[in-house]
Amino acid sequence: MSTSRKKPLLVVRSGLIIAFFIAVQGLARAQQADIPPAPKESEPDISPSERIVEGRPDLLWLKRSLHPATWLGVGIRPILHAAERIKLDGSESAKPTRDVGVKFGIRGHGQGAGLGPEVKPFHRNLFNRGIQVEMPLSVTYKNYQLAMVNMKVPMTNEVDGRLGIELTGRYTSRPSENFFGIGNESLESDRSKYRGVMREAGGDFVTRMGKLSLRVGASYRSVGITRARRYRSASDVFRSEEIPGLTVDPVSTLLISRASVEHDSRDNKDLPSRGGLQQFEVRLNEGLTGGDFSYWQYRGELQQFFPLSSEGRHVIGVRGSIETNQAKGGSDVPFFDLPTIGGFRSVRGFDNRRFIDRSAMNGTLEYRYRIWRHFDWGFFLDAGQVAPEIGDFARNRLHKGYGMRFIVRARENRAFVIDMARSREEPFKLYVDFSPFF
Amino acid sequence: MWTSAHSFKPMRNKTSIVLVILLFIGAAGVIRAGQSDHVIWVDYDFRDIPEPKERKVGLYDSAFQSEFVDPIKRGTDIPRWVRLAAGNPKQAENVNALDEVPDSSWFTNRHALRPMTVEQLVRGPNRGAPPDFTNATITRFKEEGVTPGLQLVDAHGEEYVIKFDNIKYPDLQSGAEVISTKILYASGYNVPENYIAYLEPGKLKIKEGLETGGKTKHPFTHEDLTKILKNAARKPDGKYRVLASKMLKGKPKGPFSYVGLRTDDANDLIAHEHRRELRGLRAIASWINNWDAKDGNTLDMYVEQGGRKFLRHYLIDFGSSLGGGKSPTEYFHGREYAFDKVNIIKELFTLGLVVTPDEKSAPVVYPEVGIFSAEDFNPGDWKPSFQSVAFDNMTREDAMWATRVILSFTENELLSIVKTAEYSNPKATEYMLRTLIDRRQQIATYWLKEGSPLSHFAVSKTGDGTEITFEDLLAQHDLASGSAEYQYETWQGERWSQPTSTSKRRIMLDMTSNGPVKVRVRTLREHKASKPVVITVQNKIAGGIGIARIERT
Secondary structure (H helix, E strand, O other): OHHHHHHHHHHHHHHHHHHHHHHHHHHHHHHHOOOOOOOOOOOOOOOOOOOOOOOOOOOHHHHHHHOHHHHHHHHHHHHHHHHHHHOOOOHHHHOOOOOEEEEEEEEEOOOOOOEEEEEEEEEEEEOOOOEEEEOOEEEOOOOOEEEEEEEEEEOOOOOOOOEEEEEEEEEEEEEEEEEOOOEOOOOHHHOEEEEEEEEEEEEEEEEEEOOEEEEEEEEEEEEEEEEOOOOOEHHHHOOOOOOOOOOOOOEEEEEEEEEEEEEEOOOOOOOOOOEEEEEEEEEEEEEEEOOOEEEEEEEEEEEEEEEOOOOOOEEEEEEEEEEEEEEOOOOEOOHHHOOEEOOOOOOOOOOOOOEEOOEEEEEEEEEEEEEEOOEEEEEEEEEEEEEOOHHHOOHHHOEEEEEEEEEEEOHHHOEEEEEEEEEOOOOOEEEEEOOOOO | OOOOHHHHHHHHHHHHHHHHHHHHHHHHHHHHHHHHOOOOOEOOOOOOOOOOOOOOOOHHHHHHHHHHHHHHHHHOOHHHHHHHHOOOOOOOOOOOOOOOOOEOOOEOOOOOOOOOOHHHHHHOOOOOOOOOOOOOEEEEEEOOOOOOEEEEEOOOOOEEEEEEOEOOOOOHHHHHHHHHHHHHHHHOEEOOOEEEEEEOHHHOEEOOOOEEOOOOOEEOOHHHHHHHOOOEOOOOOOOEEEEEEEOOOOEEOOOOOOOOOOOOOOOOOOOHHHOHHHHOHHHHHHHHOOOOOOHHHEEEEEEEEOOEEEEEEEEOOOOOOOOOOOOOOOOOEOOEOOOOHHHHHHHHHOOOOOOOHHHOOOOOOEOOOEOOOOOOOOHHHOOOOOOOHHHHOOOHHHHHHHHHHHOOOOHHHHHHHHHOOOOOOHHHHHHHHHHHHHHHHHHHHHHHHHOOOEEEEEEEEEOOEEEEEEEEHHHHOOOOOOOEEEEEEEEEOOEEOOOEEEOOOEEEEOOOOOOOEEEEEEEEEOOEEOOOEEEEEEEOOOOOEEEEEEEEO
């Protein structure tokens, strides 16, 4: 009974409270309408009040989570976070330089060899005599292998080592090198592969005088040519007697003597915008075993860069290189040491090592311009040819390629390049290069 | 059971009467409030919330999201394009009936609405005693980079982050940081307490156990300190002039984002890109060329106040503003994005022949100021380093709000603020002041001519009736030549009255009816009419008269 009596009372009191609340709210609102804000210089005098919006926007999260760009972000985010952690941006350069350590990186092994991890133990001041030693070890995803020891022994106390000795030991295994036969008209349909294993040990005496450097040295080299594992082998396509070096005897050994002179006035070795490079090298190769090889090699390289603006944002670059091999007496030049054209170091748009002969020449004309602080864009024209002798070169025998290049300028002017090229043989060829030479 | 209704009938009658009266009053109030478009001056986002997780930002947030993810989302936002095509962009959501931003954990109305004294402007956010670094203790240090950094505990036990100026550019970074701090604080933003201070490294103590040397660790010594300070600027007396930034109160919870909401903050109801103070910050940042306004230069602090714990949102790190930085700001900052896709495409397709800001440079007028000038400054085209959805969303209305904030500083007030940078070269002070004023004038001219220059509306009853007064910011700040006419109409039931023109900034109203009266005012200058402002005036319940609504379109 008492409950039932209290019910209407409760209802009325509740109504009163609600009405009072509404009245107070209504009055408060009406009075607040144009009350200027109270001066609050220090911390705001916070008193509970209302919000300017009722709640969060409807379906905001659903709309955002359904958007494909959100998925893109979700996919990229962990990659960028990981990149920040391992500092791929090279920010380690801010750390003090260490004399001893191990560097980890990614390395390419030249044309068509792919990329792979590299471990490089180093010592920059061995025996406290400024001797620099490094031992890069690397394998690419295509199973190209490299193991190397480099030692630079300064002979003066100067930091840049005007006089010094450089000692090198190297092992490389290249399991799938292109071979199309010898000659400027070799057929694309004759494509074959071979595996080359090379071991080399040698030393050079180096002297530098400003932009000029001279190098004299010798090395011992053994080269083994065997069948490629996953493609038709060169020895199945070509007769070994027609191709010097493609013999049943798997190892050729050579003793090499060399001398070179170089003048380098480029403002930067990786992405020059002015200056030039002139190189000339002569080598005498004497075969010891595995074939009658005895020959002279002559190589010349010329690069010149012409800035069209003061900051080098627009640059015209020209490059030319030439090489010829002269056999001594009745000797031969092994095919694995012949100059080639085709690939990103000569005529882009053709397969790597597409043409091969005793002599080769190629040239490049390039216009490169800055499109962003860290990006360059460029257009290039390559042309080259091979021939038995330099005198056989002719304008109508040139192979031509052309294309565009996208250059990422990383820290300290290091570059990463993507070249897109085409030629009469290939409509589109893509090259990625972490250490562009031009 | 209502069997004994008789017994409480009198009470019920009285109650009913009270109830009806209260409901009537309440309803009337609500109706009036509805009519008057209730003005909210505090958006109460200070409610107690559970402690949020710390938000981490990095390369993704500062670069990839702002440069790729957000632009893709905006580009594919069809309703947004439709609104833009119709000339009706989405307006900021936290705007009250008087076209102002209410106070919140993000923003506090200061100089523009509640004029501060010169002393208050000079003090800025700084509270209590300035830092006392005599015998201060080094608790942390940063040795990488162009300029080093320290963390100190001063004689009062307060923690400070210490930034040094580059030896080549004394006063540059610290001066910029202090001036921008004061300007942003007076504008209404939450900023840290930043002081110019002077250090004698030899007198600093080193916290026990502090080590350096990477893998070959050894105790951090004064010799190590001398080494890391080798590139820091010092005064002729050997002291280091530094920027001392007091650690903010509360627990740091990472930067806020200029887009979206913080899911673990129940107080966060408005998508940040639709907050007017963040949209309008673009215009204010353009004034001081704070091109480095990005997520990474903000900070949410979990603070306790009045027994409640909530997030307060701060802007931090203004050392790159005003032409400053470790080195003078590069020319392109403020003129193009760090990754400016449009300019990249222009360069690409013109074979590099087009000249973008990246290719230009400007002279360093004074080492203390760096590269900061009013020449070649286009307020409408100003860009932060990283694209920001909030900045991109800035509408004309947001920009006009920010312009009113910017114009609230007088020349004398700005001079007082600039002097807090304590530039050793008086010419740098003069140059900084002149540049700030020139840029301010350019911003005001640009944005006010886009909209309406009318501001500071007030309504009062005079002997002649009801009067609306206002100010013309273009005229007040000498930004327009020639005289102006003000054309106004009043809403009379179903239609606007015939336009009336006056050269006075005063409009008389007929307020004989009880209902609200709308007045639409345009400025006529050089035969051009500005966008209108509509003011709704109404009688107050408590008596008197007031402005219930201001609409700028």
